[in-house]
Amino acid sequence: MPSLRVLKVSCALAICGFGLAALAGEPSGTESEQGVWQKHEYSFQFLGFTATYSCDGLASKLKVLLIAAGARADAKSSSDGCVGGYGSPDTFARANLKFYTLAPIGNGENASPPINGVWRSVLIADRSPREVALGDCELIEQFRDKVLPMFTTRNVDNRMTCVPNQLSGSVINLKFEVFAGLPAKKK
DSSP, rough: HHHHHHHHHHHHHHHHHHHHTTTTSSSSOOOOEEEEEEEEEEEEOOOOOSSEEHHHHHHHHHHHHHHTTTTOOOEEEESSOOOSSSSSSTOOEEEEEEEEEEETTTSOOOOOOEEEEEEEEEEEEEBTTTTTGGGGHHHHHHHHHHTGSSOEEEEEOOOOOOOOSTTTOOBBEEEEEEEEEOOOOOO
């Protein structure tokens, strides 16, 4: 009987764990803090073995990642200097990023008026956000290394494994908390 009880508790904990993963994007703390928006501009050049993006496709995917990671909703990602035309794959696809991230007051210049922010849990994985797939593994690695440091993050749990030239064996699993603006209230 004790082993059956342990099994039930283990199953309950596993189910709760999966439930928590589904809450990615929800505030991880209840108290808000004052923060200020910080502007970032970055020229992102993708270099990978497994996937090839058109410049427009790269810009679109990067905008999804910016918003998912906690950038302000007006983030911009535009294609830049690609040899091929619209929709043509480009080995050296590039995009210009212009976005704002929230930083707690005292972590930089206070050029913008303060707003309330919260620590929010983020999970980037296969199909989370839904536009992300295993073929994007190298892109997410480069986003993690080059762009994510511009955000105010904590508790980064990086369990990424990207196998060049194949999808089998690749794993997208990047969890972190980001200091982000409070979600807009629905009217």
